[in-house]
Amino acid sequence: MPRFALGARRRSRTPQAGDPQAGDPQAPVAARPAGGRGPQHRTLRRRLVAVLLGLLIGVAGAMGVVSSLALRGSLVAQLDDRLFASSERAAAAERGFGPVPDDHTDDLAAAPDGPPPALDAPGQGTGTVTLSVQGDAVRSGYIDDNGAFQALTDEQESLLEAVSPSDVPRTVHLAELGEYRVLATTTADGGLLVTGLSTADATATVQDYLVVEALVAAAGIVIAALAGTALVRRELEPLERVAATATRVSELPLDRGEVSLTRVPEADTDPGTEVGQVGAALNRMLGHIEAALTARHESETQVRQFVADASHELRTPLASIRGYAELVRRLPAGLPDDALRAMERVESEAERMTSLVEDLLLLARLDAGRTLDRVEVDLTALAIDAVADAHVAGPDHVWRLDLPPDGDPTDGPHPTDGADGEDADLDETGAAPCVVAGDEHRLRQVLANLLSNARAHTPPGTTVVTSVRCDGETVTVQVQDDGPGIPDTLRGRLFQRFTRGEEGRSRGAGSTGLGLAIVDAVVAAHGGRIEVDGQAGATTFTVTLPVAPAG
Numbered sequence: 001m002p003r004f005a006l007g008a009r010r011r012s013r014t015p016q017a018g019d020p021q022a023g024d025p026q027a028p029v030a031a032r033p034a035g036g037r038g039p040q041h042r043t044l045r046r047r048l049v050a051v052l053l054g055l056l057i058g059v060a061g062a063m064g065v066v067s068s069l070a071l072r073g074s075l076v077a078q079l080d081d082r083l084f085a086s087s088e089r090a091a092a093a094e095r096g097f098g099p100v101p102d103d104h105t106d107d108l109a110a111a112p113d114g115p116p117p118a119l120d121a122p123g124q125g126t127g128t129v130t131l132s133v134q135g136d137a138v139r140s141g142y143i144d145d146n147g148a149f150q151a152l153t154d155e156q157e158s159l160l161e162a163v164s165p166s167d168v169p170r171t172v173h174l175a176e177l178g179e180y181r182v183l184a185t186t187t188a189d190g191g192l193l194v195t196g197l198s199t200a201d202a203t204a205t206v207q208d209y210l211v212v213e214a215l216v217a218a219a220g221i222v223i224a225a226l227a228g229t230a231l232v233r234r235e236l237e238p239l240e241r242v243a244a245t246a247t248r249v250s251e252l253p254l255d256r257g258e259v260s261l262t263r264v265p266e267a268d269t270d271p272g273t274e275v276g277q278v279g280a281a282l283n284r285m286l287g288h289i290e291a292a293l294t295a296r297h298e299s300e301t302q303v304r305q306f307v308a309d310a311s312h313e314l315r316t317p318l319a320s321i322r323g324y325a326e327l328v329r330r331l332p333a334g335l336p337d338d339a340l341r342a343m344e345r346v347e348s349e350a351e352r353m354t355s356l357v358e359d360l361l362l363l364a365r366l367d368a369g370r371t372l373d374r375v376e377v378d379l380t381a382l383a384i385d386a387v388a389d390a391h392v393a394g395p396d397h398v399w400r401l402d403l404p405p406d407g408d409p410t411d412g413p414h415p416t417d418g419a420d421g422e423d424a425d426l427d428e429t430g431a432a433p434c435v436v437a438g439d440e441h442r443l444r445q446v447l448a449n450l451l452s453n454a455r456a457h458t459p460p461g462t463t464v465v466t467s468v469r470c471d472g473e474t475v476t477v478q479v480q481d482d483g484p485g486i487p488d489t490l491r492g493r494l495f496q497r498f499t500r501g502e503e504g505r506s507r508g509a510g511s512t513g514l515g516l517a518i519v520d521a522v523v524a525a526h527g528g529r530i531e532v533d534g535q536a537g538a539t540t541f542t543v544t545l546p547v548a549p550a551g
Contacts, residue, residue, distance in 0.1 A: 060217040075202035087183045087195040090118030129196035131160040160194045238268040238275040259293045311361035322350040359514040366521040372439035386447035396460035402467035403431035434470035437548040438526045449515040450479040458483030477543045486534030495520040
């Protein structure tokens, strides 16, 4: 028979003080992952600030590019105006017009390979380049930063000679001198005159402007980030309060008892704002949920009260039925064998119905929150008694005890073979007591139900090991068997009421399906929890209870 068991399922009990799962209004709204923060984990605040900064950086970058290009265009236009004026002065000097300093006239006439006359024209500034080609005579040079004439290299002359006459200035990169705006014209005698001005000053001005603009933009972005973070944080505070309300509601035990739901504050339900609309919608939803939960609680209360009243009222007629059946069986006058068997069946079914009524009455009382007795109970002694009783009820199984050794509960296992069925006391086993505060009768019922479950749903010859351990804070009781495990169809509803195994494989009349539900309810009433590992060959029920407080 497959045994009632639960795979890897864990049933947690009512949160205790200090339990991280207990509702805490000051708890964070959402837990953040411990790993890297990917885009899906960024908060709305971070995303809004990031979007604002991205837009600001994009706008600042576009403005910087456009303004830089406009500034450079303006500077180049001014440089071209100066270039036209310089070209006119150079052409006039080449034609012999315009004043020529006396101290250079003889040198230019006597030195055909010297600087062209255009460089001596009044008004020519530093950095001016001139190339004059008159037939086979080529004269070129430039004015350096000190105002002195310097000759051009052959490569530089070749670059200037390649410039075609035009009314539009061109940009030429002269080796070692940098970029120049040049203008080529044809002289009156058919020669070539090329005049150029350096773009170094314009380039330096644009670079300085870019540096200043970048510093200003960086400072503005930092200020915008700080101000934007503060503003977004302030604007999203109502949303955080709405989320905190939803979190507190989600932590309430909505599956049981009477429920009173908190609401979003009135200040955060303004329909004129998006956050207020969310808050108002959440309040309406909470109102509907609270009404539904209240109706459900009232219905459950009525059902529990009916079950309790019916169970209580059924106990007396059931006792009467059992009594009369037993009385009939013991009449001095002989009864037919069929009548005796019928009376035996009536008495047996009355006992079974009485047990079912008692279980229903217990569950109804536990559901109603009825307090249990609180005395010191030694689970080690209960385990010894329960295993001895289980051996009597199921001699075809192997029953074993694994108790903590006396003197040091953590020294290791202390196996006690209970297969012989003889009762053993603490002195005989040398086991240490593991004491909890609770109802001895109900805790004894927990152990009896677990062992009965193991006996009823495992084949003969199965070994069932009951172990008890205490670590100073909790007492753990385990019931483990090497049976067939749990059917997949039962794993999700093992502790629900009236859950039964396959009736065709059960011995006798089968169970009521309330045994494990009672175990779960009693353990919960004691502030403990029950866990089940239902793998085939190693099914384990684990009950954990807090130890009894000192004194």
